[in-house]
Amino acid sequence: METIFFYLVALVAVVSGFLVVRCQSPVNSALALVNTFFCLAVFYVMLYAPFMAAIQVIVYAGAIMVLILFVIMLLNLGTEARKRYTHGVVWAAIASLLVLVNVVFFIKRGRVTGAEGDITDYLIKTEGHTELIGKALYTEFLLPFEIASILLLVAIVGAVILAKKDV
Amino acid sequence: MTEMLSMSNNAPLFVGMMLLKLAVVFGVTMGIVAYATWVERKVIGHMQTRLGPMRTGWHGLLQPIADGLKLFFKEDIIPTQASKVPFLLAPMMILIPALITIAVVPFGPDVTVKGFLVPLQITDLNIGVLYILAMAGLGVYGIVLAGWSSNSKYALLGGVRASAQMISYELAAGITIIAVFMLSETLSLREIVALQSGSVIDWYVFKQPLAFGLFLITGLAEINRTPFDMPEAESELVSGFCTEYSSMKYALFFMAEYANMIVIAAIAATLFLGGWSGPLPESLGVVNLLGKVFAIMFFFIWLRATLPRVRYDQLMQLGWKVLIPLALANLAVTGLVVVLQQ
Structure with a gap:
C-alpha cells in the first residue's frame, strides 16, 4: 500500500x-x-x-x-x-x-x-518529531542557529538599504 | 480501554469512517458556503434598510440554488490572449487549499463505533497549526495566477495587490499564532482544544486577547474581505483578479472566498474560543463549533456592511508598521510570562 x-x-x-x-x-x-x-x-x-x-x-x-x-x-x-x-x-x-x-x-x-543514530524510531514515536528537532536546535546546535539568525538579520538590513536608495 | 480506530486494527471500518467524515464535512462546508452568500446579502440588506433577496422561495431562501444554476449554464469564456493552463488551474488552486484546511479542525469529542474510538476530526496532524499556515501560503497561487494569466491590466493589478497583501499579512498571522502554541506547547489542534476544555475561562481568548484581535484582522486581510478587499476594489479595478472569469470558474472564486471565511472562522474558534468544547455540554460539540463559526462569520459580514475600504498604502502600513510589531511584542510578552511561570 x-x-x-x-x-x-x-x-x-x-x-x-x-x-x-x-x-x-x-x-x-x-x-x-x-x-x-x-x-x-x-x-x-x-x-x-x-x-x-x-x-x-x-x-x-x-x-x-x-x-x-x-x-x-x-x-x-x-x-x-x-x-x-x-x-x-x-x-x-x-x-x-x-x-x-x-x-x-x-x-x-x-x-x-x-x-543507527541516537534518534530512533521509538523516540520519534513517543516524543514527537517536532519536539526532537526543537530540542536539538535550541540545545546542541544553539551556536549555528544563532549564527544563522545573525546572517538573516544582515540580509534583512542589506535588503532595506538596497531598497531605500530609490525612495 | 477502547482503542483508537486506525488502519492497522480495522482497515475497512477505518476507510469507511474516513470517507463518511470527509463526505459530511465537505457537504456541511459547501452547504454553509452556499447559504453564507444568502445570509450575507440578507444581513447587509437589513443593515442598510433594504430587504435583500426576496423573490426566489420564502425570503429568497432558494437564491443560492438559483445563482448556482445560473452560473452553471452561463457561457464559459476563456480570453484568446490568456495563458490557458494557468487560467484553468487558478480557480482550483484557490478553492482546494481553502477546503483541505478544514481537515485538521476538530468538531467534536471522540465517539465509540463498534468498540473503537473514532475522533471527530478528519485527521489529527501533530503539526496541525503549521499545516494551516502551509495551506494559507498555497492559497496565494490561485490569485496570482488568475491575475496574470487573464492577460488584462485590471486582473494583473488585482493579482499583484492580492499577493503582496497576503504575503505581508501571512507573516503577522503566523507570528500571532506562535503566541498561542507557546501556551499550549503543542501544534495539534485536538490537544489545543483539549487544553481549553475546562471552562470558558480556559479559552485562549482570555489569555491572548491581543492575539485574538490580531488574528481576526490578519485573517480578514488574508481572505481579502472588506475593509481589506483591495484586490477586487471594483471602483478602481473592475473586479480585480477575477475580472476575466465567467461561468463556473467565476463561481469557484466566489466559493473560495466563502470557504476561506469559514476556514478563518473555524481556526479562530478552535485556537481562541475553545473549539467544540463549551459552553454547551460535550455531546453538543458540533453545535458549539458551528455556533462560534457562525458568530465570527456574522462579525465579518457586519464589518463589511460597516467599514469603508482602506487605501492600499494604508493597508501595507497597517500590516508592516502596526500589526507585525504588535504581534512581535505579544510574542515577547507571552514568552516572558511563560518563562517566569516555570
Whole structure:
C-alpha cells in the first residue's frame, strides 16, 4: 500500500520535474516546480518527518516560489527566453544521464538502511518529531542557529538599504 | 480501554469512517458556503434598510440554488490572449487549499463505533497549526495566477495587490499564532482544544486577547474581505483578479472566498474560543463549533456592511508598521510570562 503510494507520488514528482525543463512558458515551469516541491513534502510525511514537510511547503512552495513567480510574471518573459537557451541540449542530456548513473551506482553500493543514530524510531514515536528537532536546535546546535539568525538579520538590513536608495 | 480506530486494527471500518467524515464535512462546508452568500446579502440588506433577496422561495431562501444554476449554464469564456493552463488551474488552486484546511479542525469529542474510538476530526496532524499556515501560503497561487494569466491590466493589478497583501499579512498571522502554541506547547489542534476544555475561562481568548484581535484582522486581510478587499476594489479595478472569469470558474472564486471565511472562522474558534468544547455540554460539540463559526462569520459580514475600504498604502502600513510589531511584542510578552511561570 505504502509502496504503491510512493511510486505514484514519485511518478508525479518526476513528471513535474521533467515539465520544469520542458514547459514552453516559464510560468508553467515554475508551477511544475511547485508541484515537485509538494511531492517532496509528501515524501517527508512518508518518512515520518511531518515538521520538515510543513516547512518545505511553507518556505519553498509558499514563499520562495511565489517570489520567483512574481519575477517571471512582472518581467513577462515570453517565449524568447526559450529560444535563447535551446543549444547544447544533447550534451546536457548526456551529462545528466552520467550523473544519474553515478547516483544509482553510489546508492547501490551504500547501505540504504543507514547507520543507527541516537534518534530512533521509538523516540520519534513517543516524543514527537517536532519536539526532537526543537530540542536539538535550541540545545546542541544553539551556536549555528544563532549564527544563522545573525546572517538573516544582515540580509534583512542589506535588503532595506538596497531598497531605500530609490525612495 | 477502547482503542483508537486506525488502519492497522480495522482497515475497512477505518476507510469507511474516513470517507463518511470527509463526505459530511465537505457537504456541511459547501452547504454553509452556499447559504453564507444568502445570509450575507440578507444581513447587509437589513443593515442598510433594504430587504435583500426576496423573490426566489420564502425570503429568497432558494437564491443560492438559483445563482448556482445560473452560473452553471452561463457561457464559459476563456480570453484568446490568456495563458490557458494557468487560467484553468487558478480557480482550483484557490478553492482546494481553502477546503483541505478544514481537515485538521476538530468538531467534536471522540465517539465509540463498534468498540473503537473514532475522533471527530478528519485527521489529527501533530503539526496541525503549521499545516494551516502551509495551506494559507498555497492559497496565494490561485490569485496570482488568475491575475496574470487573464492577460488584462485590471486582473494583473488585482493579482499583484492580492499577493503582496497576503504575503505581508501571512507573516503577522503566523507570528500571532506562535503566541498561542507557546501556551499550549503543542501544534495539534485536538490537544489545543483539549487544553481549553475546562471552562470558558480556559479559552485562549482570555489569555491572548491581543492575539485574538490580531488574528481576526490578519485573517480578514488574508481572505481579502472588506475593509481589506483591495484586490477586487471594483471602483478602481473592475473586479480585480477575477475580472476575466465567467461561468463556473467565476463561481469557484466566489466559493473560495466563502470557504476561506469559514476556514478563518473555524481556526479562530478552535485556537481562541475553545473549539467544540463549551459552553454547551460535550455531546453538543458540533453545535458549539458551528455556533462560534457562525458568530465570527456574522462579525465579518457586519464589518463589511460597516467599514469603508482602506487605501492600499494604508493597508501595507497597517500590516508592516502596526500589526507585525504588535504581534512581535505579544510574542515577547507571552514568552516572558511563560518563562517566569516555570
